[in-house]
Amino acid sequence: LTSREFHPDDTVVDVDGVKIGDGSFVTMAGPCSIEGLDQIRICAEMAKKGGAKILRGGAFKPRTSPYAFQGLGEEGLKQIRQAADEYDMKVITEVMDEGHIDMVAAYSDIIQIGARNMQNFKLLSAVGKTGKPIGLKRGISGTISEWLNAAEYIAVEGKSPIIFIERGIRTYETATRNTFDLSAVPIIKKFSHFPIIVDPSHGTGVWDLVGPMARAGVASGADGMIVEIHPDPKNAWSDGPQSLNEKTYVQMMKEVEILVDAM
Numbered sequence: 001l002t003s004r005e006f007h008p009d010d011t012v013v014d015v016d017g018v019k020i021g022d023g024s025f026v027t028m029a030g031p032c033s034i035e036g037l038d039q040i041r042i043c044a045e046m047a048k049k050g051g052a053k054i055l056r057g058g059a060f061k062p063r064t065s066p067y068a069f070q071g072l073g074e075e076g077l078k079q080i081r082q083a084a085d086e087y088d089m090k091v092i093t094e095v096m097d098e099g100h101i102d103m104v105a106a107y108s109d110i111i112q113i114g115a116r117n118m119q120n121f122k123l124l125s126a127v128g129k130t131g132k133p134i135g136l137k138r139g140i141s142g143t144i145s146e147w148l149n150a151a152e153y154i155a156v157e158g159k160s161p162i163i164f165i166e167r168g169i170r171t172y173e174t175a176t177r178n179t180f181d182l183s184a185v186p187i188i189k190k191f192s193h194f195p196i197i198v199d200p201s202h203g204t205g206v207w208d209l210v211g212p213m214a215r216a217g218v219a220s221g222a223d224g225m226i227v228e229i230h231p232d233p234k235n236a237w238s239d240g241p242q243s244l245n246e247k248t249y250v251q252m253m254k255e256v257e258i259l260v261d262a263m
């Protein structure tokens with residue numbers, strides 16, 4: 001169902017009026033974690049200023065350490081919904097637990113499946129029943145074939161369209177957090193009719209590599225990107241080292257726009 005053989009034309013995913021996969025380049029921007037209403041509002045204002053149409057932010061965080069901040073939960077979901085509505089933006093946020101799907105769906109426009117859950121098949125089937133667009137991150141060590149099969153678990157439920165998100169994979173390289181696999185963009189486009197966006201933030205883990213890789217994402221033919229921003233990256237509760245501040249984010253968006261117009 002996800003394959004191009006089955007469906008030759010590109011599928012355009014309509015996120016409550018924001019179209020992904022129609023030839024435009026859609027940016028989703030926001031903090032790694034929702035830290036409070038003031039912070040997510042500032043992030044929404046920043047995101048909007050750069051031209052993003054969709055606000056990102058995690059309320060349920062898949063942290064490597066159980067002692068790290070785990071997210072604000074439903075309180076955070078309420079805050080991101082409020083901030084997005086104030087700035088006329090859509091919301092993407094992650095769900096980690098089947099039991100939270102209805103709650104997350106009530107506050108968001110796109111449900112994000114994180115890299116660590118790419119092969120959580122019960123979670124995939126369950127989000128596939130919501131009818132909401134699903135942002136499916138590539139697994140940390142996920143092959144393209146495994147990723148396409150994961151999408152199939154969602155598609156087989158017959159309700160939710162999929163947005164693939166390339167967020168880098170684990171390799172032997174240590175200069176970056178992950179190895180950003182841009183070849184995934186034309187490969188997914190060859191094999192699937194669903195759109196693919198890039199995540200240069202998790203793809204590199206280093207803020208000053210985000211702009212160059214975002215531009216490369218445009219050149220690769222991606223349908224958009226998801227990027228982490230924060231008013232004060234040094235004091236972010238998660239993923240500060242890969243987050244752009246207002247100045248670097250707005251600058252990147254100007255450069256991205258020039259490339260998008262030239263494509």
Ligand code: PEP
Nearest residue numbers: 032114115116137167202
């Ligand atoms: C995130 O988007 O903040 C996140 C946890 O991403 P990933 O699942 O790609 O690690």
Ligand code: MN
Nearest residue numbers: 032228238239
């Ligand atoms: Mn993050």
